[in-house]
Amino acid sequence: MKKPGKFDRNLIVIGAGAAGLVSAYIAAAVKAKVTLIEAGKMGGDCLNTGCVPSKALIMSARVAQQIRRAGQFGLRTVEPNVDFPAVMRRVHESIARIEPHDSVERYTDLGVEVLRGRAQLVDPWTVSIALNEGGEQTLTARAIILATGAEPFVPPLPGLEEVGYVTSETLWDSFSRLEEVPQRLLVLGGGAVGCELAQAFARLGSQVTLVEMTPRLLPPEDREASEVVERCLREEGVRVLVGHKAVACELDAVSNKRCARLDHGTGEETLEFDQLLCALGRRPRLQNYGLEELGIVDDGKLPTDGYLRTRYPHILVAGDLVGPYQFTHMAAHQAWYAAVNGLFGDIKKFRVDYSLVPRAVFVDPEVASVGLIEQDAKDKNIPVTVTRYGLDDLDRAIVDGADRGFVKVLTVPGRDKILGVTIVGENAAELIAEFILAMKHGLGLNKLLGTIHIYPTMAEANKFVAGNWKRAHAPEKILKWLERLHRWRRG
Numbered sequence: 061m062k063k064p065g066k067f068d069r070n071l072i073v074i075g076a077g078a079a080g081l082v083s084a085y086i087a088a089a090v091k092a093k094v095t096l097i098e099a100g101k102m103g104g105d106c107l108n109t110g111c112v113p114s115k116a117l118i119m120s121a122r123v124a125q126q127i128r129r130a131g132q133f134g135l136r137t138v139e140p141n142v143d144f145p146a147v148m149r150r151v152h153e154s155i156a157r158i159e160p161h162d163s164v165e166r167y168t169d170l171g172v173e174v175l176r177g178r179a180q181l182v183d184p185w186t187v188s189i190a191l192n193e194g195g196e197q198t199l200t201a202r203a204i205i206l207a208t209g210a211e212p213f214v215p216p217l218p219g220l221e222e223v224g225y226v227t228s229e230t231l232w233d234s235f236s237r238l239e240e241v242p243q244r245l246l247v248l249g250g251g252a253v254g255c256e257l258a259q260a261f262a263r264l265g266s267q268v269t270l271v272e273m274t275p276r277l278l279p280p281e282d283r284e285a286s287e288v289v290e291r292c293l294r295e296e297g298v299r300v301l302v303g304h305k306a307v308a309c310e311l312d313a314v315s316n317k318r319c320a321r322l323d324h325g326t327g328e329e330t331l332e333f334d335q336l337l338c339a340l341g342r343r344p345r346l347q348n349y350g351l352e353e354l355g356i357v358d359d360g361k362l363p364t365d366g367y368l369r370t371r372y373p374h375i376l377v378a379g380d381l382v383g384p385y386q387f388t389h390m391a392a393h394q395a396w397y398a399a400v401n402g403l404f405g406d407i408k409k410f411r412v413d414y415s416l417v418p419r420a421v422f423v424d425p426e427v428a429s430v431g432l433i434e435q436d437a438k439d440k441n442i443p444v445t446v447t448r449y450g451l452d453d454l455d456r457a458i459v460d461g462a463d464r465g466f467v468k469v470l471t472v473p474g475r476d477k478i479l480g481v482t483i484v485g486e487n488a489a490e491l492i493a494e495f496i497l498a499m500k501h502g503l504g505l506n507k508l509l510g511t512i513h514i515y516p517t518m519a520e521a522n523k524f525v526a527g528n529w530k531r532a533h534a535p536e537k538i539l540k541w542l543e544r545l546h547r548w549r550r551g
């Protein structure tokens with residue numbers, strides 16, 4: 061394994077999802093000779109099986125729900141007439157419209173060489189590509205970025221293969237073949253995928269049961285946010301079973317009935333379903349392309365340093381493959397570090413900044429957060445002041461019938477320094493942008509309060525939570541003194 065004296069490329073990027081596309085783009089922008097290799101579809105999970113199809117489906121479901129809610133706005137209520145094949149066609153049309161953003165043509169124009177095929181690391185500097193159109197190509201590179209993503213985790217549940225299931229990867233094609241929305245849908249996993257899709261399918265007419273083994277939905281989120289989501293899902297007819305763990309599945313060969321067995325601590329419940337969605341997390345793609353053979357993956361682990369370098373400093377990683385956050389915007393964030401450290405790390409390298417990672421779960425109402433969560437502050441004994449503003453008080457939320465949710469801000473006690481924000485509400489993922497910017501640039505709640513917000517908007521909630529904080533931190537001594545001054549001036 062001698063390091064070559066000369067290389068074919070400055071950089072080879074394996075995987076053309078969010079992480080790989082952005083890495084290759086950055087390398088081309090600084091005039092490196094870069095090859096991007098993709099075995100499957102350009103755009104990876106986000107475009108083809110993740111963010112894009114799920115948000116398109118959520119939009120159809122939202123419209124169905126608006127129709128159902130018409131009575132609340134003085135219109136005659138009707139039950140939406142869901143044309144499920146048309147809904148799924150719209151999902152695929154949305155993907156098709158966005159596809160050009162991630163296409164071979166676009167990246168070729170940007171100066172990236174794109175090869176369609178399966179990459180395999182032969183030695184630390186050499187990649188062989190089994191080309192999709194046939195044949196093989198071998199290239200050496202001075203740096204390599206692994207951006208091969210993750211895939212749905214399917215647990216070894218007895219009977220699961222026999223009953224059949226879909227995952228976020230197979231659902232979009234599999235359900236496109238259905239004439240009607242699945243009648244009884246069982247969703248395993250109450251994380252982001254499970255909650256978003258459970259609500260969407262319930263709104264489109266499925267009888268949905270959502271099963272989560274921990275005591276609450278969306279375990280990493282604010283506890284009160286989980287409660288709001290659970291309440292809203294129940295109100296919309298989703299059967300939510302928290303504290304229930306799927307332990308086995310059964311197929312009755314005679315009646316063709318499919319069941320899941322759920323353990324709830326004190327016993328088991330058996331549940332019948334027509335379709336089963338496995339949404340139990342995503343695990344990194346580590347196997348069958350040379351990582352184990354080179355010792356990059358050791359005992360199923362992929363050790364990296366703060367610069368996204370593997371045990372070979374010129375082989376770097378980005379995106380879902382490495383985590384710890386599996387978001388498209390995180391993949392893009394890491395891609396910058398991987399590309400810059402890969403190309404210039406011997407001159408100057410940059411440690412990845414994980415200090416401010418925003419996220420959102422696109423249930424309705426949305427849950428968006430950035431920085432510290434109240435529960436984490438308690439668990440880690442971090443002292444915080446919690447300030448809250450309920451959307452049931454906000455003029456725009458009331459007129460729009462969007463008054464469910466809250467804005468919660470955690471600050472350093474006695475100081476105007478924001479540590480974390482959770483927003484639950486319509487368009488929370490948009491509303492939180494103001495706080496992300498404020499936190500990034502060290503602006504406190506006083507600055508937010510001193511900023512004019514348009515009336516009547518949902519964004520006023522950000523100002524009003526700052527107002528609540530200000531009132532709670534009013535300078536009592538000065539106010540007492542002013543009261544005396546005014547009394548004296550009245551004579």
Ligand SMILES: Cc1cc2nc3c(=O)[nH]c(=O)nc-3n(C[C@H](O)[C@H](O)[C@H](O)COP(=O)(O)OP(=O)(O)OC[C@H]3O[C@@H](n4cnc5c(N)ncnc54)[C@H](O)[C@@H]3O)c2cc1C
Nearest residue numbers: 075077078079099104105106110179209379380386387388
């Ligand atoms: C249902 C769902 C909804 C989601 N919604 C959101 C959301 O709203 N917002 C958000 O931020 N995130 C969301 N995500 C997460 C987001 O999709 C991922 O975090 C993101 O796509 C990860 O990008 P990546 O580049 O790391 O990996 P991927 O997109 O998985 O790309 C990896 C690519 O590598 C290719 N590959 C693998 N091995 C090889 C090989 N040996 N040779 C060549 N190519 C190879 C694969 O074919 C794949 O295209 C969602 C995920 C799911 C499942």
Ligand SMILES: NC(=O)c1ccc[n+]([C@@H]2O[C@H](COP(=O)([O-])OP(=O)(O)OC[C@H]3O[C@@H](n4cnc5c(N)ncnc54)[C@H](O)[C@@H]3O)[C@@H](O)[C@H]2O)c1
Nearest residue numbers: 249250251252253254272273305306339340341386420421
């Ligand atoms: N809006 C977004 O940004 C978005 C949307 C979807 C997915 N994603 C990303 O995709 C990744 C995967 O999402 P996910 O929801 O599949 O995974 P997840 O890890 O977030 O949730 C899986 C859930 O399944 C539960 N679980 C595990 N085994 C179980 C069992 N046997 N029975 C019942 N429950 C069980 C876990 O407790 C967990 O809450 C996440 O990390 C997320 O970052 C992001």
